[in-house]
Amino acid sequence: MKSGEWDRGRFVGVELQGKTLGVIGFGKIGRHVAHMGSGLGLEILAFDPFLAPHMAEELGVELVADLGDLASRCDYLTVHVPKTEGTSALIGADVLSRAREGLRVINCARGGIVDEAALLEAIESGRVAGAALDVFEEEPPTNRELVDHPAVVVTPHLGASTREAQVNVAVSAAQLVVDYLQHGKLHSPVNAVFLEPDLRERLDPYGELGRRLGCLHAQFLEGNPKRIIVKYFGDIFDEPQSRNFVTAKVLAGFLGDRCSQPVNQVNARSLARDQGLAVEEASEGRSRYFANMIRVELTDSSGERNLGGSIRGRKGIRLVSLDNYHFDAVLEGQMVISANEDRPGMIGTIGQVLSSHEMNISSMSLGRDRSGGTALSVINLDAPEIEKLAAVAEDLMQEEGILWARCLQAD
Incomplete structure (x- = not known):
């Protein structure tokens, strides 16, 4: 119009009312997007392997277990997960080949989560109608095929580039300092669990053991997790702070890259709770075979699995059981x-x-x-x-x- 044109035929869009929005990653941002989408009349489907089914039910969304299935049922697909090895090229050719015809893809999370070559091919084939991208595998992008494509809307990584966002970040940082200096209240400390130095030295190997057991459980995961129970055997875990220290490490290993923020001693249980994951501890007395031992039991929608571990010598981290099987593995x-x-x-x-x-x-x-x-x-x-x-x-x-x-x- 600014150049004097009045070409209404070039700008025929589609309505949101009655369409389906697929949200990949149902953390704080994903839930907020879903809330806004619901207000626009969109049906919400979610994909998040770490969201407990009961939490999805409480939030009023349908949890879909397979990304290809999600893409086949959506009109819009929006990404809200961190960039990790596990999410690199998460939306690739295999997922896009199953997409509902006319799907539109939105990525305002991190570049590389959507495979750009696969997305371009899907757009040019007509299966994907278009995309809106705020982030790219390379920034600024040197390959401009997607940037210049008429079916793609692009912005230069502007997700937080508003006056309000910049002010809110500054105010939040200042408020953290004020809360500590005036009220002694810490919001996000990374080492708030205090252990006596000699106990900390003895517990550090068990903390690393717990982290690795949590990491293995995440890789074994076959359905959405419901409950983690950390069972402790041995005198070293008699004190609650000892168990709390190791449990946080287990959660750090399990949640790890799946969270958009680092998991630490303070926020571990809170982040687990946000995912609808119940966390329990149990002190089991002495083990028949080890001076001190940890067993981590995970219940997901496909069943239950438990992993046991111990320390050989001072720092020899060992996997000693998987369900009913016993061994002694590095x-x-x-x-x-x-x-x-x-x-x-x-x-x-x-x-x-x-x-x-x-x-x-x-x-x-x-x-x-x-x-x-x-x-x-x-x-x-x-x-x-x-x-x-x-x-x-x-x-x-x-x-x-x-x-x-x-x-x-x-x-």
């Missing part, structure tokens, strides 16, 4: 954990698969439920390329007698 680096029929030749089969991928075993531990039943192998590898690990699990699953296999990163 808990570090890249690991392959697999279950197989307990019969001759199975260890050789596993070794051959690893050898075919040129992977060397650094240590191995075995456990079984009974002779001729099911056996469990826990294998540590000499720092293979992360990208190859998934192929190892797939190849193991093709072998006769292998029941399941998972490739995991312990630390």
